[in-house]
Amino acid sequence: MAGPHRIGHAVTQGPNVVKEIIYGITLGLIAGGLWKIHHWNNQRRTKEFYDLLEKGEISTVVEGE
Template sequence: MSSHKIASHAARASPSVVKEICYGLTIGLIAGGLWKMHHWNYQRRTKEFCDLLEKGEISVVVEED
């Protein structure tokens, strides 16, 4: 009989709006931070590649033997 009380209590409880907003903000900030870190890493690699091209240390042209 106690499982019936638990189930009916869970069905009657209304969701906490403040808690849901906090969960959403937290997940959004974490996802945004991960995306921003990915973007910074991609920018860094592109900048390093362009710097190496300007210095002449690498080339995008295939050398023929």
């Protein structure tokens, strides 16, 4: 006679809450860092523009036709 048959089943677990929180914090920090870099680049461009404008190297007014 055959012995008892055991069938292996995949164990389904719910989400690992700690891991999900860590993933969320990590993604949030990465997105925040990229946003901050974008903001710093815009500030740099604006500062360069006003510096050039003040030096007279560029103008926002079309001079005589």
